[in-house]
Amino acid sequence: MDDLKRFIQKMPKAELHLHIEGSLEPELMFALAKRNDIEIPFATVQEVRDAYSFSNLQDFLDIYYQGMSVLLKEQDFYDLTFAYLTKMQEQNVIHVEIFFDPQGHTDRGVPFATVIDGITRALDDGLAKFGITSKLILCFLRHLSEDAAFDTLAQALPFRDRITAVGLDSSEMGHPPSKFARVFEKAKAEGFLAVAHAGEEGPPEYVYEALDLLKVDRLDHGNRALEDTALVTRLADSQIALTVCPLSNYKLAGVTDMRAHPIKKMLDLGLKATVNSDDPSYFGGYVNENYDAIIESLSLTKAEILKLARNGFEASFCSEKEKQAMISRLEAYGA
Numbered sequence: 001m002d003d004l005k006r007f008i009q010k011m012p013k014a015e016l017h018l019h020i021e022g023s024l025e026p027e028l029m030f031a032l033a034k035r036n037d038i039e040i041p042f043a044t045v046q047e048v049r050d051a052y053s054f055s056n057l058q059d060f061l062d063i064y065y066q067g068m069s070v071l072l073k074e075q076d077f078y079d080l081t082f083a084y085l086t087k088m089q090e091q092n093v094i095h096v097e098i099f100f101d102p103q104g105h106t107d108r109g110v111p112f113a114t115v116i117d118g119i120t121r122a123l124d125d126g127l128a129k130f131g132i133t134s135k136l137i138l139c140f141l142r143h144l145s146e147d148a149a150f151d152t153l154a155q156a157l158p159f160r161d162r163i164t165a166v167g168l169d170s171s172e173m174g175h176p177p178s179k180f181a182r183v184f185e186k187a188k189a190e191g192f193l194a195v196a197h198a199g200e201e202g203p204p205e206y207v208y209e210a211l212d213l214l215k216v217d218r219l220d221h222g223n224r225a226l227e228d229t230a231l232v233t234r235l236a237d238s239q240i241a242l243t244v245c246p247l248s249n250y251k252l253a254g255v256t257d258m259r260a261h262p263i264k265k266m267l268d269l270g271l272k273a274t275v276n277s278d279d280p281s282y283f284g285g286y287v288n289e290n291y292d293a294i295i296e297s298l299s300l301t302k303a304e305i306l307k308l309a310r311n312g313f314e315a316s317f318c319s320e321k322e323k324q325a326m327i328s329r330l331e332a333y334g335a
């Protein structure tokens with residue numbers, strides 16, 4: 001077992017499902033609260049960690065939006081993103097595609113430019129200092145209105161060269177992809193790729209809507225697609241990737257026992273599943289810890305681990321040439 005963990009630690013990997021605001025560790029939360037003179041309802045780091053006990057997605061989101069209130073200045077977004085990249089370098093993650101939630105900040109009066117400038121300055125430094133390549137994905141908050149999403153898309157257009165794709169996150173139930181069909185149509189016309197959280201808590205119908213109405217290039221989570229055999233066949237045939245987040249599924253109670261986690265079944269069904277951390281500060285683990293959690297409980301083989309990592313590179317939004325270079329590194333490592 002320790003051998004496999006070591007194998008995972010050193011393996012070149014990609015991360016395709018990471019909310020940068022969800023990588024805010026309690027220590028940095030405290031430091032930024034102090035720097036920005038903001039009150040947070042916790043006295044110690046331990047109190048923050050103790051508050052991270054969730055029974056569903058909304059429980060988590062309430063505390064996640066509260067946590068991001070300490071992010072105000074360009075330097076705050078830089079520090080947040082650079083801390084994440086430093087961790088990724090330690091974990092041998094060589095490519096990241098990260099989400100950000102601009103509405104979580106612009107609604108508090110933080111300018112869109114402040115957010116994206118800080119994040120992309122850190123991504124540039126991550127490439128220069130660690131050789132980590134990256135893509136940025138703008139997520140619309142689905143509990144907010146279609147108008148608010150259109151407004152956010154308009155704010156993003158001056159920065160389009162820094163944003164690869166749009167996504168959809170936040171409270172899934174009651175906010176189906178169809179609510180944002182027109183926003184995604186416009187975003188695609190503007191040249192953005194598209195992803196959406198679907199089937200995390202929501203039913204298979206939401207996954208169909210993400211495919212048919214939002215025309216997503218990749219699905220975030222997608223776990224509940226397994227309830228519909230026709231949908232599984234469609235996902236397997238099209239090889240639309242699923243960005244699966246094992247520890248997130250466990251912490252948000254979709255999966256109550258890691259031995260019942262569906263990722264092995266997804267591989268067996270021919271789905272292009274990948275391993276990701278979602279909100280590592282809140283769910284107790286970055287990429288390697290997510291691999292560790294499934295190898296133990298699902299008895300994954302080295303070949304299956306390599307397949308998951310390969311899927312991560314194949315499902316990335318890199319050029320075919322860049323993908324091939326990363327896959328060659330992985331093959332050399334696995335040989």
Ligand SMILES: Nc1ncnc2[nH]cnc12
Pocket residue numbers: 019022057064169170171197200248278279
């Ligand atoms: N797991 C998740 N699902 C939906 N929205 C999110 N925002 C941050 N993490 C999320």
Ligand SMILES: [Zn+2]
Pocket residue numbers: 017019169197220278
């Ligand atoms: Zn997510």
